[in-house]
Amino acid sequence: MTSSEKSIRLTAGTAELTIDPENGCRISGLRIDGTELLRQGERFGCFPMVPWCGRIENGQFRTGDVVHQMPLNSGAHAIHGTGRDTSWRVARTSGIEPEGRAAATESRAAFTYDLGEPWPYSGRVTQTFELAEGSLILTMGVETYDSSFPAQAGWHPWFRRNLGNGDVHLDFSPAWQEERGENSLPTGRRIEPVPGPWDDCFGMPDGVDVTLTWPGQLRLRVTSREEWVVVYDEQDEAVCVEPQSGPPNGLNTLPRLVTPLEPLEVSAKWSWQRL
Incomplete structure (x- = not known):
């Protein structure tokens, strides 16, 4: 892969x-x-989902008596937040100056963007990448110095289904599956996990722990202290394992407030080994 002049390589x-x-x-x-x-392409790779994950029903969420409308970009719903459609700034990092240049060591980089329209609240999002020889640690934080607001954060990786020796195999043991309604949103009922293909949210109260195995190639484990993971494997080219801080439509069904004293902080780790 050839990196563009404005991309950062760790x-x-x-x-x-x-x-x-x-x-x-x-x-x-x-x-x-x-x-x-x-999976390669400008819509793929692995993008951050922030300040919400998955779909918001009809693009609407409520804070108190106020109903906020987000742009509809997935049929009748708003999906995956605004962070993936935004240009982020390189954060100032010790030993790197001035701000705006590649704030990255050989294996670590940090980036920020400020929340704004169409999101109705002000705040700042920070995303950090820490690469090691056998792992990648992702962290994301959402903070506000003003009004409190509900938010979610997570990641949406598009892992290639096949690396040459057969399709990837998923191994995970969720405690439940969120029943998916005809509108593609959780109904609020928890069910026993059913076989895929999936575009579904699962609960893992002890933390997300999913292993992807490409036969004869590589084993990769996705872990997070968060208890929610969406698995999407309905496309031939890729499989998505998405750790996130709440379920789809969670701004309405399970709101988690970001306050000046309590930012939202999430992390995930990918660790791998050759087979």
């Missing part, structure tokens, strides 16, 4: 991570021993 051992801050601060590539793990 390396650690045989791992190479490419981040595109101008295209939603998404990971545009992750190569292990020269093998690309992520």
Whole structure:
């Protein structure tokens, strides 16, 4: 993969991570021993979901008596937040100056963007990437110095289904599956997990823990202290394992407030080994 002049490339051992801050601060590539793990294309890679994850019903959420309307970009719903459609700034990092240049060591980088329209509240989002030879740690924070508001955060990776030796196998043991209604949103009823294909949210109260195994190639484990994960495997090209801080439509059904004293902080870890 060829990095653009404005992308940032991190390396650690045989791992190479490419981040595109101008295209939603998404990971545009992750190569292990020269093998690309992520589906390529400007809409793919791995993008941050913030300040909400998944769909908001009819694009609307309420804070008190006020109903907020987000742009509809998934049929009748608003999906995946605004962060993926925003240009992020490189954050100031010790030893790197001035702000706006590549604030990255060889294996670490941090980025920010300020919340704004169409999101109705002010705040700042920070995303950090820490690459090691056998792992990647992702962190994201949402903070406000003004009004409190509900928010969610998470990641939407598009892992390639096949690396050459057969399709990827998913292994995870959720405590429940959120029943999905005809409108593609959770109904509020928890059910026993059913076989895929999925575009579904699962509950893992002890923390997200999903293993992807590409036969004869690589095993990758996605973990997070968050208890929600969406698995999407309805496309031939890729499989998505999305750790997130709440379920789809959670701004309405399970709001988690960001306050001046309590920011929202989420993290996830990808760790891998060759087979």
